[in-house]
Amino acid sequence: MKSFEQATSPSGDTLKDRTLERLQELILTGDLVPGSKLLETQVAAKLDVSRATLREAMIRLSEIGLLVNLPFRGSYIRKLDRLDLQEIYSFRTGLEKMAFQFCWDKRDLISQADLQMRNERLCQCISDNDAYGAIMAELHLHNWCYELSGHSLLLQSWERLKPNLQFYFSMHQKAHDRAGPLRESHDEYIRLAKGDSLDDMLLHLEHHMQQGLENTLSFLDTTS
Amino acid sequence: MKSFEQATSPSGDTLKDRTLERLQELILTGDLVPGSKLLETQVAAKLDVSRATLREAMIRLSEIGLLVNLPFRGSYIRKLDRLDLQEIYSFRTGLEKMAFQFCWDKRDLISQADLQMRNERLCQCISDNDAYGAIMAELHLHNWCYELSGHSLLLQSWERLKPNLQFYFSMHQKAHDRAGPLRESHDEYIRLAKGDSLDDMLLHLEHHMQQGLENTLSFLDTTS
DNA sequence: TGCGATTTGTCCGTATGTATT
DNA sequence: TAATACATACGGACAAATCGC
Numbered sequence: 001m002k003s004f005e006q007a008t009s010p011s012g013d014t015l016k017d018r019t020l021e022r023l024q025e026l027i028l029t030g031d032l033v034p035g036s037k038l039l040e041t042q043v044a045a046k047l048d049v050s051r052a053t054l055r056e057a058m059i060r061l062s063e064i065g066l067l068v069n070l071p072f073r074g075s076y077i078r079k080l081d082r083l084d085l086q087e088i089y090s091f092r093t094g095l096e097k098m099a100f101q102f103c104w105d106k107r108d109l110i111s112q113a114d115l116q117m118r119n120e121r122l123c124q125c126i127s128d129n130d131a132y133g134a135i136m137a138e139l140h141l142h143n144w145c146y147e148l149s150g151h152s153l154l155l156q157s158w159e160r161l162k163p164n165l166q167f168y169f170s171m172h173q174k175a176h177d178r179a180g181p182l183r184e185s186h187d188e189y190i191r192l193a194k195g196d197s198l199d200d201m202l203l204h205l206e207h208h209m210q211q212g213l214e215n216t217l218s219f220l221d222t223t224s
Numbered sequence: 225m226k227s228f229e230q231a232t233s234p235s236g237d238t239l240k241d242r243t244l245e246r247l248q249e250l251i252l253t254g255d256l257v258p259g260s261k262l263l264e265t266q267v268a269a270k271l272d273v274s275r276a277t278l279r280e281a282m283i284r285l286s287e288i289g290l291l292v293n294l295p296f297r298g299s300y301i302r303k304l305d306r307l308d309l310q311e312i313y314s315f316r317t318g319l320e321k322m323a324f325q326f327c328w329d330k331r332d333l334i335s336q337a338d339l340q341m342r343n344e345r346l347c348q349c350i351s352d353n354d355a356y357g358a359i360m361a362e363l364h365l366h367n368w369c370y371e372l373s374g375h376s377l378l379l380q381s382w383e384r385l386k387p388n389l390q391f392y393f394s395m396h397q398k399a400h401d402r403a404g405p406l407r408e409s410h411d412e413y414i415r416l417a418k419g420d421s422l423d424d425m426l427l428h429l430e431h432h433m434q435q436g437l438e439n440t441l442s443f444l445d446t447t448s
Numbered sequence: 449t450g451c452g453a454t455t456t457g458t459c460c461g462t463a464t465g466t467a468t469t
Numbered sequence: 470t471a472a473t474a475c476a477t478a479c480g481g482a483c484a485a486a487t488c489g490c
Contacts, residue, residue: 013295015478040456050479052276055457059283071237072456072486091377094322102314153315157381238457264476274459279477296466296476 019049020057027066027077028166030174034079038067064163080168082217088164089213095158096142096209097202102149104198112194115144119190135169141186145193168216243273244281251290251301252390254398258303262291288387304392306441312388313437319382320366320433321426326373328422336418339368343414359393365410369417392440 023043026032044054058075061067069075118141125133139162146155189208192201247267250256268278282299285291293299342365349357363386370379413432416425 014476017295039454051456052480053478056280056283059280060287063284063287071241074456074487087375087377090326091322091375091381094318094325094378098315098318101318151311151315153311153385154318157315161377240457263474275476276460277458297468298476 015049016053016056019047019053020060022047023054023057023061024064024066024163027061028163028170030170032077034077034171036077038075038077040075064160066163066167078167080164080171085168085216086213088161088168089209089216092158092161092165093205093209095154095161096145097205099145099149099151099154099158100193100198100201100205102151102154103145104201106148106150107194111144111148115141115190115193118144119186122186131173132170135166138186139165172216239273240277240280243271243277244284246271247278247281247285248288248290248387251285252387252394254394256301258301258395260301262299262301264299288384290387290391302391304388304395309392309440310437312385312392313433313440316382316385316389317429317433319378319385320369321429323369323373323375323378323382324417324422324425324429326375326378327369328425330372330374331418335368335372339365339414339417342368343410346410355397356394359390362410363389396440 032038038058040051040054040058044051047054058067058069062069062075066078067075068078118137122134122137122141125137143158146158149155186208188204192204195201256262262282264275264278268275271278282291282293286293286299290302291299292302342361346358346361346365349361367382370382373379410432412428416428419425
């Protein structure tokens with residue numbers, strides 16, 4: 001189990017990996033402002049690592065999409081506009097529909113109880129008005145179908161997309177100093193995910209994601 | 225146009241990028257045997273680059289999936305079994321269905337003529353018995369819907385998956401010294417892609433991909 | 449437009465840590 | 470257990486490209 005986690009999520013073992021995580025954290029928390037340039041020597045000093053190690057971490061952050069690297073010109077914190085948000089949500093919708101198609105026949109009592117628990121954790125965060133916790137809980141809830149699908153390419157693709165979602169939420173929460181799209185609990189989502197109609201689930205996913213997108217977009221409009 | 229190509233496909237500009245392409249070429253052509261270990265000093269000397277530059281290229285090849293990096297143990301050429309092949313094909317099916325959903329309303333006379341041309345190039349390669357050209361032509365044909373979709377995340381995901389497909393085809397072609405799954409021309413695929421029923425297209429995609437997978441799998445069986 | 453300052457890209461030598469024998 | 474081989478990581482160096490004046 002331990003070795004499996006290390007194999008799929010090679011984090012924390014090497015300094016390069018820890019640097020990646022720390023830098024990602026700095027981006028997600030908003031300590032590094034979107035659009036600003038990262039000076040390698042400066043950031044390397046700040047994180048107390050060599051330039052080479054930092055550069056290796058930045059390459060992977062560029063692949064995720066949190067950084068934009070322009071050859072000979074530097075790396076910049078990714079700036080996300082509403083078009084990017086629409087792409088992320090539409091892609092996410094497609095991925096999650098795939099995930100449910102793959103995991104559908106693998107559901108059992110244990111995994112359903114697991115799903116239930118993840119939802120309850122989300123509900124708890126919402127009622128506690130814990131915005132950050134709610135974001136993480138919601139992502140963890142949606143992680144369920146990808147894990148259950150047993151499809152490594154699909155899971156990998158989702159893991160790459162996930163930081164972008166976190167980035168949005170944190171970005172606007174920081175910018176406007178109020179809770180982001182604190183969504184309603186996922187009752188319908190859960191009910192259908194436990195149900196016996198895959199078509200209904202897929203249809204609901206379209207609606208669910210569209211709702212999430214519109215929530216976030218309208219949230220942006222209130223401040224533009 | 226030039227700057228756009230550089231922005232979306234950052235290739236050839238830096239030594240790191242050229243090294244990535246050269247190393248990928250060595251893998252795809254079978255010069256580097258799947259499962260074998262890559263010694264950094266040795267490969268760096270062979271490619272005439274520094275270890276740092278090579279490592280930056282290898283990181284991105286690991287993300288694509290052509291290399292497997294084990295911390296403190298080294299990097300190995302990815303070995304692909306039939307389970308990996310099934311994953312690649314099923315994921316590819318999902319991606320291409322997404323692509324057609326996004327590009328469907330963007331089709332026009334010009335893009336349809338473009339699609340036609342790509343198919344004719346493929347047919348030419350097949351009738352010429354040009355196995356390598358056919359592989360490239362087929363991938364270029366399938367590229368059409370991703371480009372037309374205008375969805376950068378989707379295109380990016382496909383671009384990441386594509387080398388894995390090339391890897392398979394080249395792998396077995398090399399191993400058995402005969403043409404890989406030289407598929408029939410994509411007449412039905414083209415006809416439906418030009419037609420006016422998205423549902424028919426999506427349905428055909430499932431069948432088309434399943435056919436491709438079975439062709440490749442049975443091709444493996446003949447030698448196991 | 450040009451020139452100096454800054455930064456990235458790239459290389460090298462070396463030291464440390466890990467895995468394997 | 471010791472020894473070897475290798476990956477990891479560091480610091481300094483230089484050229485080339487970019488940026489700012």
